[in-house]
Amino acid sequence: MRYLEVTVPEGNRRAVLDILEDEGIDYVVGDETSDRAYDAVVRFPVPTRAVEPILDRLKRAGIGDESTVVVIDAETVVSERFATLREQYRTGGQTGSRTSRQVLRTKADELTPPVPVYATMLLISAVVATAGLLADSPAVVIGAMVIAPLLGPALAANVGIVTGDDRLRRTGFRYQLTGVTLVIVASIGLATLARFAGLEPAGVDIVVATELQERVAPNVFSLAVALGAGIAGILSLTRGFSEAIVGVMIAAALIPPAAAVGITVAWGMYGAALGAAILVVVNVLSINLAALGTLWIAGYRPQGLFEVSPTRRPTAVYATIFAVGLLVLAAPLAGVTVLEFQTTQLESAAESEAEAVLADPAYDDRTLEDVAVELDDDYPIQSVDRVVVTVAGPDAEPEPGLADDLAAAIEPPGEERLPIEVQYVVSERRGLENP
Template sequence: MRLVQLMVPTGARETILGVLDDEEVDYAVTDETSGREYTAVVYFPLPSQAVEPVLDSLQEAGIEDDAYTVVVDAETVIARKFDALQDRYENGDVEDDRISRQELRTEAEELTPSFPVYVVMTVISALVATAGLLLDSPAVVVGSMVIAPLIGPALGASIGTVIDEPELLIDGAKYQALGVVLAIGSAAAMAWFVRVTHVVPPGMDIAEVGEISERLAPDLLSLVIALGAGVAGVLSVSTGVSVALVGVMIAAALIPPAAAAGISLAFGHPGAALGSTVLVFVNVLSVNLAGLVTLWYTGYRPESLFAVEPTQKRVRREIAGLALIVLVFSAFLGGITYSSFQTGSFEQDARDEVELALDEEYEELQLIELEVSLGDDYPFRDPQRVVVTVGGPPGESYPELADLLHERINSHADGSVAVEVRYVEVVEN
């Protein structure tokens, strides 16, 4: 529910009251004695879903922005006429729960901090994420998402497009592009510094760090995070629900991959940075795509009726363009996903072959461990070496085992894979 306070310009009193009477809205009028260009203040409660149509009706009647309108939350309204008004505007669809277009514009503006604050918070978030990734600490990585100021620009661009507010659109797009560059650049600078100052151990293999490695070869499931964040972000803003947690979700799709890309560049692995950078861009585009679709579906349109059709065409073009680009990037992620699937299948096939060989020809031996080492050709890593550890009775040797396992394992590989067999003596008492 909302309480609308409308300052009435000179000569507009009867027009405003006439519109409210036509809409069957209860109101109270107080005279304005400040001697300015306003003659009265009208107070009237409205259901949330009635704010936009009533304000639009006032504008159509000739009441422009100089009427000075303030919309505030109202906790409770007790009136039969208000209940009837609420019943009239409830349609039982998704539009019932959304805030007005006017409130949505304000929400979008308030979610985006000032430029200096945005720059500082983005850099700090990227630095914290970099530290968390290098420390392999999920808690620190989550902390970096909490302070990231990315939800405002991400949603502002979509909102500006749908309600035909070019300034919101341009600012949102610029802030998003700047945020990506700042995040990757800050992460790279910090990672380079800790590397050359030996804050991290010399020769550190970033592929062995769990929080980093999972972002160097992203798969198609990463799209779910970005698309879900875009939809949830728009719904949280458009329904007036707190956006704090949704902001963390959007940051989760952007900040850690950007930090991983910066770390990869600083450690001299441009191929590894490619996968993370693609993930960042596809997530940014997916958030915007999901936001556009959700906003249009929930019924938001430009203020001017003459702008509805051109805006609809523009939104459709942008949705089609974003969907096409996301599809192209998705093909890249799909390739990584398929490569990971092949690697997993190869490891399982290798394990099966080793167990079968031992069962058929070396019953006295048992498989203790099988490890597949991948190459450094990120993001499409192929198996390079298989280390098989077997256990058996002391004092025995099996010179032909390595050749047998090499032949069997390589029958499932696209290229040549080195096979190393380690023998561990097992004494049973």
């Protein structure tokens, strides 16, 4: 339930009261005694679902942006007329218990913190995320997501689009761009210090050794996190779910990939940095597209027939930009997904062929330990580099003819045959031999 207080401009008192009477609303009218051009102050309780349609009717009656409208949460209302009104909006044409458009703008604005606070929290988040990635610590990376204030900007931009609030839209997009840039720059600085301070061992592939692998070579399933975050963010704003939990989800789609860009740039791995940057941009587009679509489907837009059309055009323009950009940039992600599928197939086929070769009586003392398909370092779109077959036996000496037999048996897809590398390990003794 909500309690509204509305200042009525001169000449609009009768029109406003007629609307409230028509809706069956109990109200209290007080004369406005200031020197401003107001005639009265009207106060009345309404069900939550009724806030938006009633304010829309009042706006058409002359309650414009120059008037003051205060919406307050009400604990309870004891009134027969209010009970009838609540039942009317419960069973009438209203769908769902959503937040009114007017309150939605306020909530989106409130979730966007002041610039100093926003920058400080993002710097802390960037430092924690970079440290977590370098230390290969999922728990630390999750901690970075919890403190990142990215929910407000992501939602504010799209609330501004569908409701025609240009200030809110510009603020949301500006905060998103500034936030991601700030995380990348801070990560570059911290990762550079870590590299030259020798905090990471030399000669080690930083991508393989840390949590960076999935961020520098992302697949299409990475989109699920960002799309889900955009939808959940809007639902949290409009349906009263926990914004804190959804904020972590949005941060999960943006903070680690942005930190990965900084780390790989500091290590001079520009191909890997490109892969992480693509993931960042794709996730930003996905979050905004999902949020924008969810808002429009939920019916959030300016009131009145004459305001829907002008707002529908910019909404369609932004949705098209998000969708086209997403399709173009998702191509590398699709390539990575196809490669992963092919790699899995190749690994399975190579394992079967290797088992068949080692089943030969000539290799009775050898058993298959592992088959791995290794990729090259050409990020973000890698290719298969070689197949490594690990064989266990009584000693680590190469078995004559085994490498040739394995190379002949394993036929990877493609015109060129891939190198087959055989590694020998000593098998563990499982008991004493009989004398």
